[in-house]
Amino acid sequence: MAYDYTPYPFVPPKGLSETEPRHPVVIVGAGPIGLSMAIDLAQRGIASVVLDDNNVVSVGSRAICWAKRTLEIFDRLGVGERMLAKGVTWKVGRNFHGEDEVFSFDLLPEDGHKYPAFINLQQYYVEEYLIQTALEFPELIDLRFKNRVTAHEDRDDHVLLTIETPDGSYTLEADWYIACDGAGSATRERMGLTFEGQTFEEQFLIADIEMKDSPFGEASVPERWFWFDPPFHAGKSALLHMQPDNIYRIDLQLDVDADGKAEAQEDKVIPRIKAIVGDKPFRLDWVSVYKFRCIKLDRFVHNRVVFVGDSAHVVSPFGARGGNGGVQDVDNLGWKLAAVISGQADTALIETYHEERSHGSAENILNSSRATNFMTPKTPAEALFRSEALRLAHDQPFARKLLNSGRLSLPCSLEGFALQTDGAAQVAPGHAMLDAPLTGPDGDTWLIEKAQGAFTLVGFGDVHLPDLAGLPRIGINQRADYPCYTATHGHAIRRYGSDIAYMFRPDGHVCAVFRNPTAEDVQAAIDTAMGRALETEA
Amino acid sequence: MTKIYPDRLSPQQDDFYNALMDAHAGLSDTQSHALNARLVLLMANQIGNLEILKDLMETGRSYCDE
Structure with missing residues (x-):
């Protein structure tokens, strides 16, 4: 069954007919990051207005891999258990070279944790659950669909926003403007902030298929399967994940000069899928062809405008460090913003959000660019080393570890940053909590x-x-x-x-x-x- | 004969691999080939044990296509 995208209603905001009092926080973007931000603040008693130019949840599954630390944060926000119940739990990744399995890794070999290493869950479910939770805070979260920010102005101690709706436009004042408007952030564009970094020329095809039979071998255990040079897609790479509702995510590397539009057409996609799943009947659910960049903003905090999630940093998808990194941004910023707004801390605390999360994001970018470089050799020398590493990996343990199909998201350590007090312990100051x-x-x-x-x-x-x-x-x-x-x-x-x-x-x-x-x-x-x-x- | 060697690179394997690719960046095929030869000689000197080096050569060679 395809997901039912029920639109959320547009309610004409007060600002269309009268001047609204200044809001402490306006969050731009009601994706997983913006919604999490609003819930985090609401749990601390801080009110926010959430503006989104659209009125449905994520079209397409998009971000699907949610890491353990993210799930622990979502637990605090009240959606973790629901996500776990619906999601597909996995912890093992297998790398193949041609027909042969060359390396597997277990991301959580021990028990005694509430959440698993990973679950796969379509972004539209995550957004649906977050919206439902946000609606449980009617006094604190003012969720406004079909409200598009067209301009904003830094007024030193607040920000003035101009917003367009189906019923006309209005203005709002906010003490803090939290930009959660994604990789193509209009906020960032308006401010003319440099957003440059490594761009990868390779194109990738994502296809979600609904299929009753499991493609995960005889045991049918959901895992992360990655192929270097698979028999069904010669010379390229492929990735397979399972999602709820019997939906499978297939990710195929395409030629650098492939025609993206043509590759997304059914007549091109179906034969590629059949080469993988054989005669098993399936339904095509969603297709997308994408390229990616690995970039972050120099500064995440610009006076009263704070960038959170993809608006601040984008990575390649290999390693699941995009959405997971964004949720960790929220986790880092929420309590700091609440402390500043309630007068318990100076605005200098917000600057530490930039320092700590810019560091986390740099680590995510380093890992995801290295994985992508390994997957897509650019020169004959790179191709030669990769092919020999793959050859040795069939029996040399060290070479298996060189195979990089994505180093999966782990929380970064904040060791050495100003907010921590130095000390020695098994879990050193700066490290994220280990569950027990x-x-x-x-x-x-x-x-x-x-x-x-x-x-x-x-x-x-x-x-x-x-x-x-x-x-x-x-x-x-x-x-x-x-x-x-x-x-x-x-x-x-x-x-x-x-x-x-x-x-x-x-x-x-x-x-x-x-x-x-x-x-x-x-x-x-x-x-x-x-x-x-x-x-x-x- | 192929000898199996214990892993001694991890957890720095990605740092190493990336540094190796950086060392080759911008070189022509011929220059890369020459760099590889120099690296083998330098690494052999660092290992400094003929028995080990002969084993390594034999293992490396055993992976050649027939």
């Missing part, structure tokens, strides 16, 4: 459910946590006058060590560790993480 199962008085739970969303001090083993006003504390494998849990099967202690306290930021990154935490030390770490030690603008 816990048993408590109310039954089984997970660390990610207990220690995300707000600064949280967690004590593992024999370590006493001081009491600071407004700071949640959790004990693991200890008894105290704050909530305590047992590390189920010892996973939490094995991952974090014993007799040590960790301070988690609201986005789940470790910002400090303590062997003997005192109230003063803990307060100092919070002050550092809130940017109070940063040099503020004079």
Whole structure:
């Protein structure tokens, strides 16, 4: 069954008939990133207006691979469990060369995690779930479809937007303008910001097919299958993923000079699919031919305009670092923006969003460009090394690891950045939280459910946590006058060590560790993480 | 005879591969070929053990197309 794209209604906004009071936050773009941003802020009591020029969810499956860390963030936003239930769980990637399997990797070989390494779920479902969750905050999220921003003006302490609707145009003032308007960001274009980087000439064909029979061998286990020089598509590469509703994603590398329009026609696509799936009956669901670039903005923050997601950085799809990177942007920005708007932190904290996420995005770009370079050799020397690496990979373990069909999305470490307090621990300050199962008085739970969303001090083993006003504390494998849990099967202690306290930021990154935490030390770490030690603008 | 060698490049395998491609960037085929020869000689000197080098040559050779 093809997805039913029910349009969301256009409601004439107030601004058409009267001047609206200045809004704290306007989010431009109601894709996965803009919607996540609005929900994150709403959970912190911050109101936003979300503007989108369209009125349906993503047309086509587009982003389908959602990584573990992203799912943990989505858990906090209230859509993780729904995504997990609907999505196709996978963790193994297999690389083939010709007919032979040459290398496989397991992205999560251990248990004791609420979320798997990856799920595949079409972007339209993710957007649908996020919209439904956003609608649960009618007082805080003002979702406006068919509202297209045509101009915006930096007015120093706020931004003035001009918006076009089917009923005419109006203006809005916002303290903060969050640009979540995607790879082709009109906000970025209007501001004339340089967005240049490596452009890849190769074209790729994406075809989603609905098919009852699994193409994943006899065991029919959904995995990520990648071919270098497959028998059904000589000299090129191919990628296969399963999505819910018996939809399979097939990604085929095309010739550099292929005619993209012609390649997207059924008469060209169907024979290519048949070469892969044979006689199995299928229905073509969606086709797209694309090229890509690997680029990021020099600066993600321009006074009151903040770029989040694809508007700030784009990558090749190999490694699933686009959508996943964008959700991590939201995770990083949400608590900082809320702290600034509510007067708990200086605007300098927003600058750290740029520093930390620009670093994350550079790491994503490095990985995705290297994968793409490996997949598409540009010179005879590159082609020669690749073909010999593939040849050796049939039996040499080191050569298998050289095969790069995409290094899959992992959260970046923020180690060494200004908000973290230096310290040594199994999970060093800057690293994203590792999940672990816990048993408590109310039954089984997970660390990610207990220690995300707000600064949280967690004590593992024999370590006493001081009491600071407004700071949640959790004990693991200890008894105290704050909530305590047992590390189920010892996973939490094995991952974090014993007799040590960790301070988690609201986005789940470790910002400090303590062997003997005192109230003063803990307060100092919070002050550092809130940017109070940063040099503020004079 | 083909010998199987343990992996000693990871986790820096991508950094290495990228650096190798960068070393070849902008060279003609002939220049690339010559660079490869120089690299083999330099690496042989670094390995500095004839037995190991002979094994490596034999293993490399064993992959040649018939």
